[in-house]
Amino acid sequence: MKDDEADISAVLSIYQEGLDGGLASFETQAPDWERFDAAHLPAHRFVAVDVVSDAVLGWVAVAPISARAVYAGVVEHSVYVGAAARGRGVGKALMAALIESVTAAGIWTLQAAVFPENTSSLALHRAAGFRVVGVRERIARRDGVWRDVLLLERRSPEID
Numbered sequence: 001m002k003d004d005e006a007d008i009s010a011v012l013s014i015y016q017e018g019l020d021g022g023l024a025s026f027e028t029q030a031p032d033w034e035r036f037d038a039a040h041l042p043a044h045r046f047v048a049v050d051v052v053s054d055a056v057l058g059w060v061a062v063a064p065i066s067a068r069a070v071y072a073g074v075v076e077h078s079v080y081v082g083a084a085a086r087g088r089g090v091g092k093a094l095m096a097a098l099i100e101s102v103t104a105a106g107i108w109t110l111q112a113a114v115f116p117e118n119t120s121s122l123a124l125h126r127a128a129g130f131r132v133v134g135v136r137e138r139i140a141r142r143d144g145v146w147r148d149v150l151l152l153e154r155r156s157p158e159i160d
């Protein structure tokens, strides 16, 4: 992901489009770049770009889950693909790039919280080697409605 105007604006607008779909997150409003940048580790951000137009099709990034040193190898990721580019392997390619990057850096667990209704995200994560750890029942409200989320994780088989 480049820290330039074109990538920043595409990433935030794909983020907002995903939030508007209602299945991606408890959040309803994408952050501004300053907050996005502060929340996500710079070393593990990727965009997928169209080979012809160079347009950004989707992005992936990770945030630390804890400030405790023992959990330095555990991060939570977000993956968002623009609506027009979904279902053609972009999310899969982003997850593959992310897994390679975090594994090379010694990060051993990726986790994500996914609404049970988000079937495309569940399919993407299962295909990338994630398992459902459990259901967090009525964990928070979106638009005033209590929602469950599934906690998913992928423990790297390569890091002992």
Ligand SMILES: CC(C)(COP(=O)(O)OP(=O)(O)OC[C@H]1O[C@@H](n2cnc3c(N)ncnc32)[C@H](O)[C@@H]1OP(=O)(O)O)[C@@H](O)C(=O)NCCC(=O)NCCS
Pocket: 018, 019, 021, 023, 024, 025, 078, 079, 080, 081, 082, 085, 086, 087, 088, 089, 090, 091, 092, 093, 112, 113, 114, 115, 118, 119, 120, 121, 123, 124, 125, 127
């Ligand atoms: C979830 C999301 C990132 C998936 O990205 P994508 O580019 O559409 O996914 P891909 O085309 O790479 O598909 C990856 C796998 O999931 C499967 N899949 C994708 N969408 C699916 C759907 N709607 N139903 C069933 N399977 C689906 C694909 O078949 C593929 O599996 P395979 O490798 O076994 O064939 C995308 O739908 C999105 O951005 N949604 C809105 C934001 C969001 O919900 N983000 C996740 C927050 S947890």
